Amino acid sequence: DTEVTQTPKHLVMGMTxxxxxxxxxxxxxxxxxxxxxxxxxxxxxxxxxxxxxxxINESVPSRFSPECPNSSLLNLHxxxxxxxxxxxxxxxxxxxxxxxxxxxxxxxxxxxxV
Amino acid sequence: GQSLEQPSEVxxxxxxxxxxxxxxxxxxxxxxxxxxxxxxxxxxxxxYNALDGLEETGRFSSFLSRSDSxxxxxxxxxxxxxxxxxFCAVRDxxxxxxxxxxxxxxxxxxxxx
Numbered sequence: 001d002t003e004v005t006q007t008p009k010h011l012v013m014g015m016t017x018x019x020x021x022x023x024x025x026x027x028x029x030x031x032x033x034x035x036x037x038x039x040x041x042x043x044x045x046x047x048x049x050x051x052x053x054x055x056i057n058e059s060v061p062s063r064f065s066p067e068c069p070n071s072s073l074l075n076l077h078x079x080x081x082x083x084x085x086x087x088x089x090x091x092x093x094x095x096x097x098x099x100x101x102x103x104x105x106x107x108x109x110x111x112x113x114v
Numbered sequence: 115g116q117s118l119e120q121p122s123e124v125x126x127x128x129x130x131x132x133x134x135x136x137x138x139x140x141x142x143x144x145x146x147x148x149x150x151x152x153x154x155x156x157x158x159x160x161x162y163n164a165l166d167g168l169e170e171t172g173r174f175s176s177f178l179s180r181s182d183s184x185x186x187x188x189x190x191x192x193x194x195x196x197x198x199x200x201f202c203a204v205r206d207x208x209x210x211x212x213x214x215x216x217x218x219x220x221x222x223x224x225x226x227x
Binding site: 004031033040041042043044045048056090094096101102103104105106107108 | 147155157158159162213215216217219
């Protein structure tokens, strides 16, 4: 299995809702990532998990709460979001070792906050 | 701060060769990658350069000059399906197993008949 699976593909939520984005990979990758991408812009790093521990938080507002329950799963819990948080949320994974490799990205969750 | 600059748009005809440049200024550097992203799709990994020189993968080649903080992606025998956004990305941090990628501004490639 060489895929990163993200659910849901689309999500519309109100500013008072609580929702979660899910990401799953079975490639044995021990590093997982959340990125946010606005239209016509590059992906922006939000969080890095390494061996199920949060290693980087790029000063993301607390209304975004990541969780890594095990080495295959990554969640992003959303609460009290703002309309400007509407974006494509991408999950990715990678091997932990140095070498000629890249991230494997999921297809993303397109989030609309109303 | 981190800075990776690319041309915003490049247009070329089918069958041609196109070069997409990337200049970077980052606090750390552990390699330059290239990703392709079609509209509505996920970024997909194309190539990686850790050392100076040219890496070739089929129709795609990537070049790096660390002394110039510069790299490029070369696409040969362009096909319509190559129309997409292309991002360079610098691995500028290691986090005990994780790898921090910072992406460039992105280049929209349009391939015309």
